[in-house]
Amino acid sequence: MLREDGLLAQRFDKLLIANRGEIAMRILRACHELGIRTVAVYSDADRNAPHVRFADEAYYIGPPPARESYLIAEKILEVARESGAEAIHPGYGFLSERAEFAQACVDAGIVFVGPPARAIATMGDKLVARSTAIAAGVPVVPGTQPGLSDEEMAAAAIEMGFPVLVKAAAGGGGKGMRPVHRAEDLADAFSAARREALAAFGDDTVYIEKMITESRHIEIQLLADVYGNTIYLGERECSLQRRHQKLIEESPSFVVDEDLRRRMGEVAVAAAKAVDYVNAGTIEFLVDRDRNFYFLEMNTRLQVEHPVTELVTGTDIVQEQLRVARGRRLRLQQEDVRIQGWAIECRINAEDPYNNYMPSTGAITSIQLPTGPGVRVDTGVVSGSEISPYYDSMISKLICYGETRAEVVMRMRRALEEYRIMGVKTNIPFHQHMMDSHRFLSGQFDTKFVEDRFTMDDRDAPHTMEAALLAVLAAHERSQRAGQIVAPGERDTSNWKWYSRWERLRR
Amino acid sequence: MKYIATVKDKEFTVNINSDGQITIDDEPYDVNFRQLLSGGVTSLLLDHRSISAVVDEHGDDWEVLIEGELYNVKVQDERSYRLGQQRSHGAGVDGEAIISSPMPGIIVAVPVKEGEQVQSGDKVVILESMKMENELRAPCDGVVTHVNVVAGASVEKDQALVTISPLED
Numbered sequence: 001m002l003r004e005d006g007l008l009a010q011r012f013d014k015l016l017i018a019n020r021g022e023i024a025m026r027i028l029r030a031c032h033e034l035g036i037r038t039v040a041v042y043s044d045a046d047r048n049a050p051h052v053r054f055a056d057e058a059y060y061i062g063p064p065p066a067r068e069s070y071l072i073a074e075k076i077l078e079v080a081r082e083s084g085a086e087a088i089h090p091g092y093g094f095l096s097e098r099a100e101f102a103q104a105c106v107d108a109g110i111v112f113v114g115p116p117a118r119a120i121a122t123m124g125d126k127l128v129a130r131s132t133a134i135a136a137g138v139p140v141v142p143g144t145q146p147g148l149s150d151e152e153m154a155a156a157a158i159e160m161g162f163p164v165l166v167k168a169a170a171g172g173g174g175k176g177m178r179p180v181h182r183a184e185d186l187a188d189a190f191s192a193a194r195r196e197a198l199a200a201f202g203d204d205t206v207y208i209e210k211m212i213t214e215s216r217h218i219e220i221q222l223l224a225d226v227y228g229n230t231i232y233l234g235e236r237e238c239s240l241q242r243r244h245q246k247l248i249e250e251s252p253s254f255v256v257d258e259d260l261r262r263r264m265g266e267v268a269v270a271a272a273k274a275v276d277y278v279n280a281g282t283i284e285f286l287v288d289r290d291r292n293f294y295f296l297e298m299n300t301r302l303q304v305e306h307p308v309t310e311l312v313t314g315t316d317i318v319q320e321q322l323r324v325a326r327g328r329r330l331r332l333q334q335e336d337v338r339i340q341g342w343a344i345e346c347r348i349n350a351e352d353p354y355n356n357y358m359p360s361t362g363a364i365t366s367i368q369l370p371t372g373p374g375v376r377v378d379t380g381v382v383s384g385s386e387i388s389p390y391y392d393s394m395i396s397k398l399i400c401y402g403e404t405r406a407e408v409v410m411r412m413r414r415a416l417e418e419y420r421i422m423g424v425k426t427n428i429p430f431h432q433h434m435m436d437s438h439r440f441l442s443g444q445f446d447t448k449f450v451e452d453r454f455t456m457d458d459r460d461a462p463h464t465m466e467a468a469l470l471a472v473l474a475a476h477e478r479s480q481r482a483g484q485i486v487a488p489g490e491r492d493t494s495n496w497k498w499y500s501r502w503e504r505l506r507r
Numbered sequence: 508m509k510y511i512a513t514v515k516d517k518e519f520t521v522n523i524n525s526d527g528q529i530t531i532d533d534e535p536y537d538v539n540f541r542q543l544l545s546g547g548v549t550s551l552l553l554d555h556r557s558i559s560a561v562v563d564e565h566g567d568d569w570e571v572l573i574e575g576e577l578y579n580v581k582v583q584d585e586r587s588y589r590l591g592q593q594r595s596h597g598a599g600v601d602g603e604a605i606i607s608s609p610m611p612g613i614i615v616a617v618p619v620k621e622g623e624q625v626q627s628g629d630k631v632v633i634l635e636s637m638k639m640e641n642e643l644r645a646p647c648d649g650v651v652t653h654v655n656v657v658a659g660a661s662v663e664k665d666q667a668l669v670t671i672s673p674l675e676d
Binding site for chain 1: 512519538553562582635641664
């Protein structure tokens with residue numbers, strides 16, 4: 001099926017993954033389960049990455065910076081032609097929300113695993129998305145029109161009252177977004193948001209939105225096929241964020257009851273239908289203290305946090321994406337969707353929670369994954385992987401599932417303890433501290449919680465003495481080994497005697 | 508052998524005698540320690556309490572990961588510990604703070620100039636890396652004495668960016 005809005009849905013047997021890291025692995029797995037042959041692409045930084053080895057074929061696309069490799073649409077399309085790939089899955093980030101790229105795929109006769117180009121373009125421009133949402137009867141947050149001067153935006157900000165958000169029209173993932181609490185900070189926010197937006201999206205248009213304080217970020221997962229079936233797979237609670245980067249997501253949300261879920265879901269479906277949406281997508285809402293919800297934006301792609309929805313609904317969203325792109329019907333109707341149990345995801349980032357979450361680069365010297373009941377790890381790194389400064393600091397996702405929220409929190413604590421990554425610093429202690437926090441356990445948090453009211457300063461490192469001892473023992477063994485070579489006279493007994501004593505001690 | 512292990516501001520004196528008996532700050536402990544074959548994995552039975560850890564060596568600095576928490580431990584034998592003590596007392600610390608790049612990246616902005624007074628926590632460099640702008644802040648009050656980079660420059664890990672000297676009064 002070829003539609004005039006830039007949608008091509010037809011059978012394919014070979015698919016190119018225009019991405020890297022954990023999401024490339026996720027898509028590769030879904031393809032292998034469906035018997036679809038796979039083509040990976042890699043930059044210089046990723047020759048040794050797992051996704052290259054996991055795929056059936058792999059093609060080099062350029063230097064490490066994304067704008068010289070993963071972001072170059074022509075190179076990706078060239079690889080598709082060369083390899084004979086009949087479809088492209090963009091993952092998230094990179095080319096996933098570029099309408100021109102989706103259209104270019106379709107023009108080349110290649111299935112783009114995602115929505116039609118026009119839907120991406122409409123929802124990708126936040127301002128057009130807003131007016132589309134309003135027209136579809138979806139509640140939105142008060143805000144300004146596009147193309148206003150700094151002075152006009154400042155006047156509007158003063159009129160709607162601080163705090164406000166300066167947002168890039170082309171933005172996403174918190175880039176090009178700045179909260180402003182005082183009129184005198186507006187000028188700085190405009191320039192910072194424009195600079196980030198220009199660098200990230202090549203478009204520096206900004207606008208202003210009223211900031212809803214004490215709000216939660218809750219999103220609805222959608223699936224739509226080419227036959228007009230659009231369903232919602234419940235919600236995800238994504239309020240725990242830092243600098244607009246989500247850190248922990250869960251499904252369901254305890255502020256969403258059956259009635260609110262249905263109302264949010266129906267509104268989300270209406271918004272998707274307004275743009276003839278096809279494939280997986282997400283409508284993000286702000287939910288205020290009184291459980292009013294406002295349309296924030298639509299993410300026209302697979303989300304990082306999709307696994308929590310998969311676990312509580314028993315679906316495989318990526319497989320569903322591939323089926324829809326092949327022109328098949330959704331296997332679920334709305335009445336088949338049941339939310340069962342609870343799932344929480346912790347994003348494991350290479351960053352130091354004790355030092356202002358500074359990114360940490362270097363080689364992973366060893367890695368041990370948590371396992372056991374109810375634990376899923378989606379990761380794109382292995383022992384020996386190099387964490388480079390070129391890409392996102394998220395290296396894996398730890399997802400736990402259980403019957404109740406309390407059970408999942410305990411399971412997550414256990415899994416975080418099991419998870420061992422050496423060579424780079426990770427935010428695992430942040431997640432552990434969150435799992436211990438009273439506010440998290442009782443569900444009392446909003447989108448500002450991490451930044452404003454959460455600190456690592458009160459975290460006790462409970463095993464300081466044991467760590468000291470372990471380092472000494474390791475150092476001692478090293479010096480004993482060295483001592484056998486360079487300084488045999490250092491000890492008063494022979495090495496063999498010492499060694500046998502040491503062995504005896506071990507027994 | 509007597510070792511001094513330093514973790515942040517805590518010091519532990521660990522003594523391992525020739526019979527392999529171990530005291531920590533003069534308290535005897537029953538210690539059973541194994542280094543497994545791969546990846547720095549270790550097992551410690553400390554008075555039968557089982558502690559599993561990963562230990563990575565970096566010269567005299569050790570990284571120890573226990574239950575998700577990473578500890579940086581400096582291990583010195585008695586002699587080098589004493590030497591270190593003397594050095595830091597003898598030379599005196601001039602208190603100069605060098606802000607260096609924690610990772611490779613691109614300088615977005617340097618909001619301070621040489622000669623400018625800054626307060627602890629002031630932004631001194633904005634570094635873009637891993638697709639995020641990272642703010643490097645002054646660790647102390649003082650005067651900016653050197654600015655080694657300009658906006659747009661690519662920097663390597665540990666490259667010195669800005670030097671701050673404490674105010675003389």
